Amino acid sequence: MKKQNEWVRKSLKRKKKEKDRGIVDLMMIMHHFFKELPLWIDEMKDPRHCSYITYSQCDLIYMGLLKNICGVKTMHAMEEQFNEKMCIDTLRILSGDNALVEMPHSDTLNYYLERLSPECLAGLRKKLVKTLIRMKSFQKGRLLGQYWRIILDGTGLFYFKEKHCDNCLVKTVTQENGTKVKTYYHKVLEAKLVLSDRIVISLDTEFIENEDEDISKQDCETEAAKRLLKRLAEDYPRLPVCIQGDNLYEAGPVMKMCRQKNWKYIFTHKAARQKLLDESYEWIRQGNAGVRLDRIGKEKGIGEYVNHVEETAGKEETANMFRYSCAVKEKEEKREITFRWLSNIELTEKNLEEMIYAARGRWKIENEGFNNQKNGIYDIEHLNSRNGNAMKNHYLLTQIADMIMQIYLAWNPLRKEIKQSIKNTSSRLLESFRRQPITDEDVLYIQRYTTVYLE
Numbered sequence: 001m002k003k004q005n006e007w008v009r010k011s012l013k014r015k016k017k018e019k020d021r022g023i024v025d026l027m028m029i030m031h032h033f034f035k036e037l038p039l040w041i042d043e044m045k046d047p048r049h050c051s052y053i054t055y056s057q058c059d060l061i062y063m064g065l066l067k068n069i070c071g072v073k074t075m076h077a078m079e080e081q082f083n084e085k086m087c088i089d090t091l092r093i094l095s096g097d098n099a100l101v102e103m104p105h106s107d108t109l110n111y112y113l114e115r116l117s118p119e120c121l122a123g124l125r126k127k128l129v130k131t132l133i134r135m136k137s138f139q140k141g142r143l144l145g146q147y148w149r150i151i152l153d154g155t156g157l158f159y160f161k162e163k164h165c166d167n168c169l170v171k172t173v174t175q176e177n178g179t180k181v182k183t184y185y186h187k188v189l190e191a192k193l194v195l196s197d198r199i200v201i202s203l204d205t206e207f208i209e210n211e212d213e214d215i216s217k218q219d220c221e222t223e224a225a226k227r228l229l230k231r232l233a234e235d236y237p238r239l240p241v242c243i244q245g246d247n248l249y250e251a252g253p254v255m256k257m258c259r260q261k262n263w264k265y266i267f268t269h270k271a272a273r274q275k276l277l278d279e280s281y282e283w284i285r286q287g288n289a290g291v292r293l294d295r296i297g298k299e300k301g302i303g304e305y306v307n308h309v310e311e312t313a314g315k316e317e318t319a320n321m322f323r324y325s326c327a328v329k330e331k332e333e334k335r336e337i338t339f340r341w342l343s344n345i346e347l348t349e350k351n352l353e354e355m356i357y358a359a360r361g362r363w364k365i366e367n368e369g370f371n372n373q374k375n376g377i378y379d380i381e382h383l384n385s386r387n388g389n390a391m392k393n394h395y396l397l398t399q400i401a402d403m404i405m406q407i408y409l410a411w412n413p414l415r416k417e418i419k420q421s422i423k424n425t426s427s428r429l430l431e432s433f434r435r436q437p438i439t440d441e442d443v444l445y446i447q448r449y450t451t452v453y454l455e
């Protein structure tokens with residue numbers, strides 16, 4: 001009996017998979033959400049000398065995007081995997097370059113990315129993001145029905161034993177035997193935009209790097225954040241946003257910057273970082289002047305808050321502070337943990353639960369976001385080129401590909417119906433890009449499909 005059930009389940013799964021249109025559906029999603037993508041790619045300033053141009057910018061950019069989406073991790077593997085007649089035919093439809101007869105060589109892509117200004121791809125991403133923000137589908141992802149959540153998060157990308165370029169950051173680590181070893185590395189600061197619980201995309205990127213090697217003070221995440229926030233205000237002047245980040249940002253200058261730009265913020269609070277605020281919070285709380293709500297959140301924990309702690313602490317910037325304590329199970333052991341935050345959004349009994357959910361979500365996104373990009377289908381730590389400019393462009397291509405991929409994943413029925421993993425979904429796209437012919441009927445479907453439901 002059990003075996004029979006198993007057979008029925010397997011055949012159902014197979015039937016569902018047979019309906020999967022692979023690359024055709026990816027193209028449909030791209031067309032539906034970003035109809036103008038080919039135009040926008042064409043508009044970028046082509047850095048190549050016109051006598052060398054065999055491939056259009058669309059040919060190269062789409063190939064780079066597909067490398068990421070299909071989970072092809074190295075340039076060499078791309079060379080092998082994409083050397084198929086179907087790949088050429090599909091790329092021709094995607095890029096609209098009727099003269100395309102061969103797949104571009106990986107060196108050709110790198111040659112182009114070494115010369116293309118990263119501002120072009122950053123500008124392209126901005127157009128894609130603005131398109132999504134204008135869509136109705138993502139409006140309900142806003143905090144308290146108003147604020148787009150933007151999460152600041154930095155991470156290390158590439159590490160070298162020897163100096164790689166003049167912009168490398170450098171740190172000296174003392175090993176166990178006492179010898180000092182220098183490490184050269186590149187870091188990046190991301191501003192992620194939360195569109196829904198499942199779709200969190202790259203809104204902007206600031207590369208953390210030294211301007212030249214003879215610099216007295218190294219670039220760091222806080223300095224990079226100032227540059228990024230300044231650009232954000234210029235690029236999205238009227239967007240109602242809530243900036244989120246770890247306790248690195250719980251500091252006067254960043255909070256002041258947010259106030260001046262009319263932004264909301266939620267930052268992780270650490271007692272050692274804002275001592276006066278922390279002591280004032282405790283003092284008010286002990287006087288029973290705080291508000292406490294029991295059995296809230298997924299874990300039925302305790303939430304509490306005090307508004308305007310800055311007045312008691314004699315500080316300039318608004319600090320509405322809140323906490324959440326709950327029991328978590330770690331390796332069979334139950335443990336009580338407390339999360340702490342501060343914000344310039346006025347806390348109420350009504351919004352506390354949503355505020356806690358949003359504040360904790362940041363932690364989840366940081367861990368899953370970069371972790372997915374490092375260990376999942378993309379491998380952003382792999383060096384596709386040693387050239388500093390191409391490194392940035394490869395990184396930005398991955399962020400744009402990830403935006404498209406997340407929307408495709410949120411739409412994909414197989415993800416919901418048979419719980420197909422991200423990795424398998426990506427592998428199926430690769431398989432279909434290499435083997436599946438795109439018919440005229442498919443092209444009509446790609447252009448005609450009008451209603452797209454995302455989970």
Ligand SMILES: [Zn+2]
Binds near residue numbers: 165388
């Ligand atoms: Zn370097």
